[in-house]
Amino acid sequence: MSAEIGQFALILALLVSMVQSSLPMIGAAKGNSTWIALSRPSAILLFALIVLAFAALTQAFVTSDFSVATVFRNSHSAKPMLYKISGVWGNHEGSMLLWVLILTGFGAAVAGFGKNLPPTLQARVLSVQAMITLGFLAFLIFTSNPFERMFPAPLDGRDLNPLLQDPGLAFHPPMLYAGYVGFSIAFSFAVAALIEGKVDAAWARWVRPWTLAAWITLTAGIALGSWWAYYELGWGGWWFWDPVENVSFMPWLMGTALLHSAIVVEKRDSLKVWTILLAILTFSLSLIGTFIVRSGLLTSVHAFATDPERGLFILVLLAIAIGGSLLLFALRAPALTSGGLFSPISREGGLVLNNLLLTVATFVVFVGTLGPLLLEATGTKISVGTPYYNAVFVPLMVPLVAVMAVGPMMPWKRAELGAVLSRLKFAGFMTVVAVLVTAYLQDGGPVLAIAAIGFAAWLFVGALVEWAERVKLFRLPLADSLNRAIKLPRAAHGMTLAHAGMAVAIAGMTGSAAWKTEDIRITRPGETIEVAGYSYLFEGLKPVEGPNYRAEEGTFIITKDGEFIAKLTPQRRLYNVQNMPTTEAGIHTTGLEDLYVVVGDPDGRGGWTTRIYHEPLVPWIWAGCLIMVLGGTVSLSDRRLRVGAPVRSKRWQAKSGTGGLGAQA
Amino acid sequence: MARKLIFFLPIAVFVIIGGYFFWGLDPERNPSDIPSVMIDKDVPVFDLPRLNGSGVVGFDNEDLKQGTVTLVNAFASWCLPCLAEHPILTELAKRNGIRLYGINYKDKPDDAAAWLREHGNPYARIGADSSGRVSIDWGVYGVPETYIVDGEGRIRYRHIGPIDTAAVEEIILPLINELNK
Numbered sequence: 001m002s003a004e005i006g007q008f009a010l011i012l013a014l015l016v017s018m019v020q021s022s023l024p025m026i027g028a029a030k031g032n033s034t035w036i037a038l039s040r041p042s043a044i045l046l047f048a049l050i051v052l053a054f055a056a057l058t059q060a061f062v063t064s065d066f067s068v069a070t071v072f073r074n075s076h077s078a079k080p081m082l083y084k085i086s087g088v089w090g091n092h093e094g095s096m097l098l099w100v101l102i103l104t105g106f107g108a109a110v111a112g113f114g115k116n117l118p119p120t121l122q123a124r125v126l127s128v129q130a131m132i133t134l135g136f137l138a139f140l141i142f143t144s145n146p147f148e149r150m151f152p153a154p155l156d157g158r159d160l161n162p163l164l165q166d167p168g169l170a171f172h173p174p175m176l177y178a179g180y181v182g183f184s185i186a187f188s189f190a191v192a193a194l195i196e197g198k199v200d201a202a203w204a205r206w207v208r209p210w211t212l213a214a215w216i217t218l219t220a221g222i223a224l225g226s227w228w229a230y231y232e233l234g235w236g237g238w239w240f241w242d243p244v245e246n247v248s249f250m251p252w253l254m255g256t257a258l259l260h261s262a263i264v265v266e267k268r269d270s271l272k273v274w275t276i277l278l279a280i281l282t283f284s285l286s287l288i289g290t291f292i293v294r295s296g297l298l299t300s301v302h303a304f305a306t307d308p309e310r311g312l313f314i315l316v317l318l319a320i321a322i323g324g325s326l327l328l329f330a331l332r333a334p335a336l337t338s339g340g341l342f343s344p345i346s347r348e349g350g351l352v353l354n355n356l357l358l359t360v361a362t363f364v365v366f367v368g369t370l371g372p373l374l375l376e377a378t379g380t381k382i383s384v385g386t387p388y389y390n391a392v393f394v395p396l397m398v399p400l401v402a403v404m405a406v407g408p409m410m411p412w413k414r415a416e417l418g419a420v421l422s423r424l425k426f427a428g429f430m431t432v433v434a435v436l437v438t439a440y441l442q443d444g445g446p447v448l449a450i451a452a453i454g455f456a457a458w459l460f461v462g463a464l465v466e467w468a469e470r471v472k473l474f475r476l477p478l479a480d481s482l483n484r485a486i487k488l489p490r491a492a493h494g495m496t497l498a499h500a501g502m503a504v505a506i507a508g509m510t511g512s513a514a515w516k517t518e519d520i521r522i523t524r525p526g527e528t529i530e531v532a533g534y535s536y537l538f539e540g541l542k543p544v545e546g547p548n549y550r551a552e553e554g555t556f557i558i559t560k561d562g563e564f565i566a567k568l569t570p571q572r573r574l575y576n577v578q579n580m581p582t583t584e585a586g587i588h589t590t591g592l593e594d595l596y597v598v599v600g601d602p603d604g605r606g607g608w609t610t611r612i613y614h615e616p617l618v619p620w621i622w623a624g625c626l627i628m629v630l631g632g633t634v635s636l637s638d639r640r641l642r643v644g645a646p647v648r649s650k651r652w653q654a655k656s657g658t659g660g661l662g663a664q665a
Numbered sequence: 666m667a668r669k670l671i672f673f674l675p676i677a678v679f680v681i682i683g684g685y686f687f688w689g690l691d692p693e694r695n696p697s698d699i700p701s702v703m704i705d706k707d708v709p710v711f712d713l714p715r716l717n718g719s720g721v722v723g724f725d726n727e728d729l730k731q732g733t734v735t736l737v738n739a740f741a742s743w744c745l746p747c748l749a750e751h752p753i754l755t756e757l758a759k760r761n762g763i764r765l766y767g768i769n770y771k772d773k774p775d776d777a778a779a780w781l782r783e784h785g786n787p788y789a790r791i792g793a794d795s796s797g798r799v800s801i802d803w804g805v806y807g808v809p810e811t812y813i814v815d816g817e818g819r820i821r822y823r824h825i826g827p828i829d830t831a832a833v834e835e836i837i838l839p840l841i842n843e844l845n846k
Contacts (some may be wrong), residue, residue: 277675329672330676373685
């Protein structure tokens with residue numbers, strides 16, 4: 001029965017979204033307050049209906065109802081409960097339902113929390129949000145119905161792709177989608193603002209928390225995905241510039257730019273048109289990402305079933321959503337007036353540079369991802385890989401990181417570069433120390449990698465110095481500094497954390513790119529392999545039985561200078577139903593480096609292929625991401641983002657502008 | 666006015682990209698298609714033994730440098746698409762008089778010979794590549810694949826998957842005619 005309930009809920013939701021996308025919009029235009037007021041209950045009802053549908057699908061998965069086609073294709077009765085649940089979104093139909101769930105969830109949140117929004121703005125935002133929902137519900141119901149029944153019901157299912165049966169990947173899609181879809185709110189706000197013809201500080205303040213929330217989840221989602229690739233695929237790599245990775249990275253880059261440009265709109269009433277465009281583009285990139293993954297447009301390691309017909313449907317949705325909003329932008333944006341002027345050397349100037357570099361970086365990734373498709377249309381086949389990104393993307397990050405430490409120290413409107421740099425003397429000193437220490441430890445190792453570590457140190461210490469200056473650390477008694485720290489807006493702590501986290505992640509990426517060592521060979525039980533100063537004794541393999549797989553588990557004893565370090569047990573699994581082998585890497589982390597062991601195929605003469613990786617600093621990549629997420633969360637908890645933006649007098653704005661108190665993440 | 670036009674730039678760019686997306690959705694298009702790096706290169710050095718029971722001899726790379734255009738087809742008895750293209754290959758060899766050589770890919774000689782007895786043998790020569798090593802050198806990644814080799818022993822064209830009459834009419838015959846001039 002539950003599948004039919006879900007089906008009805010979806011159809012009802014489609015009808016509700018039709019109402020919500022039209023009446024409040026018309027009401028806002030005509031000043032009909034009843035129609036305007038309709039938007040809030042309708043957004044909440046829409047969410048409730050999708051929750052019901054999602055619960056129905058989840059129930060079908062949990063109870064292994066194989067009469068539902070989606071369940072049959074992606075589940076199995078012997079699968080552990082966690083993967084029965086994650087199987088709900090581990091397939092095309094269910095993941096699109098999750099997409100809509102999050103979309104309507106954000107809509108309901110705007111309806112619930114946005115009490116201080118002007119009613120017409122709220123009605124228009126929710127109306128735009130419902131239009132997107134309408135499109136995706138139609139897509140779901142007409143091309144990828146998750147509740148399709150099969151008759152007769154098969155006895156058991158085909159199981160979920162074993163690579164996806166992993167705790168890291170169970171939570172990766174919801175996080176990623178929350179990020180993708182979260183940018184829809186910024187998009188809806190931008191479209192609503194274009195319709196209203198008004199963008200001001202209050203608007204920016206309403207948009208920022210939603211953008212920040214989306215940015216946090218997207219950061220976490222991307223980090224989880226790369227972590228999964230790192231330990232599950234068994235290559236010891238964590239980022240492959242694969243199209244599907246890139247399409248999640250592009251909204252992140254754009255969203256980061258949006259996050260920073262919205263600050264300028266809020267504080268300085270400037271960069272309005274640009275911010276609106278960024279809000280539209282960020283969500284457009286999320287939509288394009290969904291399109292690319294679902295349509296089979298590009299080849300990728302991500303093996304979702306693809307279907308050109310579905311692709312065409314999404315392309316039409318894209319044309320309406322992106323084309324429509326950009327047309328609106330072209331017609332209405334020229335009327336938006338810009339306020340505050342500023343000199344190139346100023347906080348605004350720094351943020352503009354940030355935006356410029358992030359936008360160009362997005363463009364670079366876009367060209368790398370879709371360039372092959374565009375060239376293919378002219379008859380040339382190329383593939384773009386890591387060398388392209390190393391040559392083009394990395395040089396863009398250098399000035400970005402260099403400015404990241406300087407920007408937050410600069411006052412609004414006009415700054416003295418010399419004065420700011422002199423405050424960063426300590427950071428400069430620490431950069432030199434980091435470079436010298438790294439060069440010593442790595443015997444002068446790759447010059448570029450040492451420089452990258454220097455940049456990471458510059459950013460890390462720079463972020464801390466800025467924070468220390470704010471609380472007057474070491475200049476006032478510690479208690480006073482602590483007091484200042486407590487009074488400091490949470491967004492200021494958030495920014496320090498996020499920037500420092502970025503520095504930690506950069507150090508990790510550099511370490512893994514420059515100083516990774518690997519050893520691949522045939523090893524017999526009893527043999528010892530030396531990698532980067534550690535000895536790995538291969539004791540042998542023994543069979544292990546899992547709930548829905550069989551495995552061979554290898555045992556490695558790691559020692560250094562005769563002292564026991566760790567025992568690692570990598571596995572080769574064979575999943576019974578799909579008959580698909582997977583590798584489970586054995587990883588020991590010291591916090592500074594990862595020791596990574598994979599056991600591969602037997603050679604038939606008593607030996608096994610073993611791959612041992614020494615991955616210096618790699619754990620820092622995810623530690624850095626975690627710190628960034630933490631920074632974003634702290635910033636999101638800032639009181640100022642929850643209370644409505646007060647309408648400030650011009651005088652007060654000017655004062656806060658030069659006061660250097662406007663702390664931003 | 667010029668300032669206003671700038672605001673149309675984003676949508677103009679989107680329309681162009683959207684056009685490419687539309688083109689990319691063509692179901693005939695396979696993004697995994699990889700062009701052969703062997704095109705216009707000499708065939709690899711190899712020497713394939715005869716396929717027992719086929720009644721024809723094997724061949725090596727020197728046999729492809731005798732001044733005649735050769736169609737080299739990788740096939741196997743276990744491969745269903747190979748059976749699908751078999752009549753077309755037979756017709757090419759019989760009616761158009763094209764020299765057709767076969768590489769029998771990862772097959773058991775008895776199975777292959779029985780398959781040829783049942784469906785007819787259009788191949789002038791057949792080399793048995795039971796390990797698949799020679800096929801790897803040719804760049805074969807699945808059967809059937811068909812190569813056009815010119816009189817100097819250079820690979821001029823590769824066709825992935827079963828050949829159909831359209832491919833014969835539009836690509837293979839015109840190219841062979843041109844090479845024979």
